[in-house]
Amino acid sequence: MLLNTLLGQKTTQRPFTSRLLASPALGHNVTHEAALLGLANSIFVDDEVWTDAIDWSPRDSAKQGVDLDALGRLQSLLVQFRTAARGAGTTTVYFSHMRVPRDGYSSEEQRIRLVGDYIHTKHGPTLHIHFLSE
Secondary structure: OHHHHHOOOOOOOOOOOOHHHHOOOOOEEOHHHHHHOOOOOEEEEOHHHHHHHHOOOHHHHHHHOOOOOHHHHHHHHHHHHHHHHOOOOOOEEEEEEEEOOOOOOOOOOEEEEEEEEEEEEOOEEEEEEEEOOO
């Protein structure tokens, strides 16, 4: 069902609901950017993931010695999610993502583990991307 929903295909199953429904803030709404990559429905990225894996400024580029930008980092994360979601057929997708950390010490990509949960909110069917809790 998740794959069909994200790719805009019709499904006869009811959307999955979760306790995340009560969450007042799901993070950053990246629905528009995701639609440009062929992902359907509302998509939110958790604030912690945003800060760690997406947010980037010219100052970060100078400090890290790598020329990146937030949009490119977001697109990379969404493409990685889309790749993991293909064939998953579930309401939860676990995936890894390689990103350059903003620590000021390394320009080498490091792996982080993320989760995409398909939930139902006031926005309708929604994907919420967040860190995998250890």
